[in-house]
Amino acid sequence: HLKRFFVSLIDQTSTKRSLGKPGRFWLCYVSLCYRDYYGQGTTVTVKPWIESLIESGGTVKPAGKSLRLSCTASSFIFGNSEMAWYQQAPGREPEWVSHIDPSGRNPWYAEAVRGRFSLSRDNAKGQLYLQMDNLQVGDSGRYYCVRLTVKGRDWEPPHK
Secondary structure, eight states: OOOOOOEEEOOGGGTTSOOOSSEEEEEEOSSOEEEEEEOSOEEEEEESSOOSOOOTTSOEEETTOOEEEEEEOOSSOGGGSEEEEEEEOTTSOOEEEEEEOTTSSOEEEOTTTTTTEEEEEETTTTEEEEEEOSOOGGGOEEEEEEEEEEEESSOOOOOO
């Protein structure tokens, strides 16, 4: 069993801000570094119970229920790209949830979601899906669809 170690490296100018608009940041595995490109994100709220009156249009789910997130890609060759989802809980840095290779046969999951979340992709449609089952309160936050681009061993973070 090969363990992958995950380290999030956010450039100095964005360390303390949330990912409110599209942009990029860095992450590294033991041997490879990637530059991540991400979109606007989508907010998921999970409550231990659901109130009897809920406004429509929000994404609020009771604990134990399921939710499916979708991401539609454009402006790059989706079928050649590793894709991922990140979660940003309120007041916290973004955390990696899952990623999948271009073939769609090899998804990886964070320990907190393994066995509950399922990542898949449809390369013909340019879509990435995150099926979230048995939701827990800790799953709440903003979720970002991310394209991973290989940078290689010898890399330098972007300078501004």
